[in-house]
Amino acid sequence: MNTLFSGLTHFQALALFSLAVSATFAFLSKRDAVERAKYFGWAFLAFLLVAIGIGWLMYPFSR
Amino acid sequence: MSEAVKQEQVTGSSTLAISAAVAGWAIPGLGHLLLRQWSKALVYFLCVGGLAWAGLAMRGGVFGANSADMFDRLGFFADLGTGAFYFLSHTIQSAGPDVAHASGDYGTRMFATAGMLNLLTVLEAYEIGRGRRA
Numbered sequence: 302m303n304t305l306f307s308g309l310t311h312f313q314a315l316a317l318f319s320l321a322v323s324a325t326f327a328f329l330s331k332r333d334a335v336e337r338a339k340y341f342g343w344a345f346l347a348f349l350l351v352a353i354g355i356g357w358l359m360y361p362f363s364r
Numbered sequence: 365m366s367e368a369v370k371q372e373q374v375t376g377s378s379t380l381a382i383s384a385a386v387a388g389w390a391i392p393g394l395g396h397l398l399l400r401q402w403s404k405a406l407v408y409f410l411c412v413g414g415l416a417w418a419g420l421a422m423r424g425g426v427f428g429a430n431s432a433d434m435f436d437r438l439g440f441f442a443d444l445g446t447g448a449f450y451f452l453s454h455t456i457q458s459a460g461p462d463v464a465h466a467s468g469d470y471g472t473r474m475f476a477t478a479g480m481l482n483l484l485t486v487l488e489a490y491e492i493g494r495g496r497r498a
Contacts, residue, residue, distance in 0.1 A: 306421035307467065314470045317418055318477070321411040325481045328407050329488055332498070 319348035376495020385490040390447045392416075392482050395489030408485045416449040416478035423462040424471020426453045439472075445479030445486075 309317065323344035327337040380399070388395025393409030396402075420426070427439035444450050453475075462468040491497040 304421075306418045307423065309418075309422065309467065309470075311466065311470075314418075314422070314467070314474075318415070318470075318474055321415040322477065322481065324407055325411045325485070328404050329484055 315349065315352050319345050319352075323348060376493060378494065381490045381493025384493040385486050388486045388489040389445070389482065392447065392449075392478075392485065395486060396492070399489060399492050401492065404485075404488075408482075412446070412478050412482045412485065413449065415474050415481070416446045417456065419471040419473070419475030419478060420449070420453055420457040422471030422474065423457065423459060423465075423468040424473070424475045425461040425463045425468065426450070426457070426475065439476055442476040442479040445481075445483040446475065447482065449475075449478070 323341050326344055327341040331337040331340050384395035384398050386395075387398055388408075391409070392412035393405040393407075396405035396408060427436050427443050429440055431437055431440060443453075449456070461472075463472060488497065
C-alpha cells in the first residue's frame with residue numbers, strides 16, 4: 302500500500318488532498334445529502350483550480 | 365428545530381461526549397461510530413485515515429514533542445491530532461521520512477492536515493455527544 306502512495310505525481314497528490322479535505326468539510330458543515338454533494342463538488346473543484354491557477358501565476362518566476 | 369435534534373439534546377451527556385471525543389481522537393471516525401453516526405464515521409475514517417496514511421507513505425516528516433522551534437511545536441500538535449496514526453507512524457513509515465523530495469514535503473503537509481481535520485471531527489463528536497448538534 303505504501304508503494305501506491307509513494308509514486309504519486311504532483312497532480313495526483315493534489316487531487317487526493319482535495320478529495321479528502323472536501324469530503325470531510327462537506328460532512329462537517331452540511332446535513333442534507335444533496336447539499337453535501339454540492340459542497341463537496343464545489344470545494345473539490347475550487348481546490349484544484351486555485352492550486353493550478355497559483356501554479357501558473359508562479360511560473361514566470363521559476364527561472 | 366427538528367425532532368431528531370430535540371431528541372439528541374435530551375439524550376446527550378458529558379460522559380458520552382467525552383468518550384466519543386477520546387475515541388474519535390484515537391481512531392478517526394470511532395467517536396461517530398459510538399454515536400451511531402454510521403456514514404460520518406465511515407467518511408471520517410476513510411478521509412482522515414487515508415490522508416494520514418498517504419502522508420506517511422509519501423515519507424512525510426513527523427514532528428517530535430521536544431522541539432525548540434515554535435512552528436515545529438505547532439506541527440507536533442497538528443500531527444498528534446491523528447491519534448493512533450501518530451503513535452504508529454514509525455511502523456507505517458518503516459523507511460523513515462524523506463523531505464528532500466517534493467513527495468515527502470507533500471506528505472508532511474498531508475499528515476498535519478489529517479491531524480487538524482481529525483481535531484475538527486473530535487469537536488463535532490463532542491458536540492453531538494452533548495446533544496448540541498445532530
